[in-house]
Amino acid sequence: MTDMMSGMQRVITLDMEGVVTPEVWIAVADHTGVDALRRTTRDEPDYQALMDYRIAILDEHRIGLSTIQSVIATLDVLDGAREFLDELRGRHQVVLLSDTFEQFAGPFMDQLGRPHLLCHRLHVEGDRVVSFSPRVDEQKRRTVELYQALNFHVTAMGDSHNDVAMLQAADAASFIHPPDGLPERYPELPVARGYREALDWIESVG
């Protein structure tokens, strides 16, 4: 409880997919059998290019937003994610910083007790996903910097390449269950393997 009595007030920023929820596009690929939708930021690090590609594939296969939403409706958040967030939200302010979309996130947010989520929005006409443009470029890094401008100590956790800028901008940062190979590229960042380890680490850096 030291944190409540002295030092800086804290915001914890967390990636969403792979950290507290499953990966949506993998689930859509599984459900539709369209393997092209398995392409991820590991294959195409440029997120705009990846989303343009995904939207073209959706068009080609006539996969509408309602199909994606019906897949998402069947997905559970990761085991223990709700309890992890509840414990964390009882202690600090928590923000999910994600490159997902408002149109995807609702069912996950219901399961997680509606944490604060900053993400993007797809441009949709009827049921057709038309295009993607980010709400703002580099939103993860910029959001960390804006909370810092409000005099918060920012602790960040993520699992993938597109989290690295956020992790590097934060006052304290760690990977959480990252894929093989990623931590080796950033030896300065610690790795939490599971929520209990993450909670302990978060309390240790406040």
Add this chain to the structure above:
Amino acid sequence: MTDMMSGMQRVITLDMEGVVTPEVWIAVADHTGVDALRRTTRDEPDYQALMDYRIAILDEHRIGLSTIQSVIATLDVLDGAREFLDELRGRHQVVLLSDTFEQFAGPFMDQLGRPHLLCHRLHVEGDRVVSFSPRVDEQKRRTVELYQALNFHVTAMGDSHNDVAMLQAADAASFIHPPDGLPERYPELPVARGYREALDWIESVG
């Protein structure tokens, strides 16, 4: 649902005390019988001066943090506030922007389902409230501007003088059950009388 499909993504910023919770210091005055604690920002618009005064009164009457917290533990959030926030959080991102303190807000946040809250922290030694300094000056106005820098459309609602800078910075703004006299000073700002009216107004300005 227009909002989910086009236009800008939205953040709704709300004051806490008087908007979704009762006024803490009034309750502490009631409980302790120390009428000096009824002084509010209406009597002393300089919040730092007001808090310095309150802390001196607490000292004089040997009222510790635990006493204040035990009063807060008996308080209910305003009638309908949870339902109001739940409905709003199902549609948009919601942030409570308050000049309250981390040490006061916990029981209210539990009742309200842990919305995102940006507030201050009292400097406390043992059970004694020692001093107050804001996390950042003008946090309400600055937070609105930072969400705008992240390309959110910000809608703000508050009930008192110290919300006016936030209301004036926002893309859309309204008072919600303000005290007599305040709306007349800001005739450009609409007034919502109750949560249903607030929800309808919020949907009308997105």
